[in-house]
Amino acid sequence: AQSVTQPDIHITVSEGASLELRCNYSYGATPYLFWYVQSPGQGLQLLLKYFSGDTLVQGIKGFEAEFKRSQSSFNLRKPSVHWSDAAEYFCAVGAYAGKSTFGDGTTLTVKP
Amino acid sequence: KAGVTQTPRYLIKTRGQQVTLSCSPISGHRSVSWYQQTPGQGLQFLFEYFSETQRNKGNFPGRFSGRQFSNSRSEMNVSTLELGDSALYLCASSSLSGANTDTQYFGPGTRLTVL
Numbered sequence: 595a596q597s598v599t600q601p602d603i604h605i606t607v608s609e610g611a612s613l614e615l616r617c618n619y620s621y622g623a624t625p626y627l628f629w630y631v632q633s634p635g636q637g638l639q640l641l642l643k644y645f646s647g648d649t650l651v652q653g654i655k656g657f658e659a660e661f662k663r664s665q666s667s668f669n670l671r672k673p674s675v676h677w678s679d680a681a682e683y684f685c686a687v688g689a690y691a692g693k694s695t696f697g698d699g700t701t702l703t704v705k706p
Numbered sequence: 707k708a709g710v711t712q713t714p715r716y717l718i719k720t721r722g723q724q725v726t727l728s729c730s731p732i733s734g735h736r737s738v739s740w741y742q743q744t745p746g747q748g749l750q751f752l753f754e755y756f757s758e759t760q761r762n763k764g765n766f767p768g769r770f771s772g773r774q775f776s777n778s779r780s781e782m783n784v785s786t787l788e789l790g791d792s793a794l795y796l797c798a799s800s801s802l803s804g805a806n807t808d809t810q811y812f813g814p815g816t817r818l819t820v821l
Contacts, residue, residue: 637812691810693762697750
């Protein structure tokens with residue numbers, strides 16, 4: 595069975611500081627991995643996705659993620675956080691986008 | 707291009723009633739997936755439709771059903787509502803290539819409250 599673990603329920607960082615959100619997955623085959631962001635009262639927006647190839651993936655809004663097969667991880671990073679990045683972030687894994695298993699999410703708070 | 711639209715945005719029902727939620731995918735998208743989001747269970751996959759056929763189904767009771775029309779619009783139905791069905795129901799569409807690598811675009815969701 596596939597599963598996703600986001601170990602950090604809540605993270606607080608100062609504006610301008612770097613950010614890393616952790617994601618560990620369990621999947622029986624080559625995984626397709628995704629990071630989404632959800633602002634309050636909104637649906638989810640895709641930040642980036644990994645299917646194959648270069649293990650460092652660039653996404654929108656200055657985010658990137660690195661796939662590490664040996665560690666079953668797909669951590670999301672951003673070098674400098676902006677106040678508008680405050681939201682909930684979800685990591686997901688699946689055979690394809692349309693049938694994804696999501697982690698429980700990490701809520702990001704940005705301090706001024 | 708218009709995004710995924712879901713109607714209604716908010717809904718209040720009482721236990722035992724049934725409800726139908728609607729989702730209009732992005733034009734040209736033939737795959738529609740439904741998810742339930744609750745504080746306790748997080749985001750859970752309900753089912754996916756492609757070209758009017760249910761391709762995959764999550765672990766939900768038979769009270770949860772769906773369908774897709776020839777124009778790719780989709781509806782989901784929940785019968786005999788329970789308090790635990792209160793949730794944000796999200797719909798997502800994707801165009802799906804043969805490589806299954808397409809992006810999912812989510813709608814804003816329907817907030818269902820069961821009293």
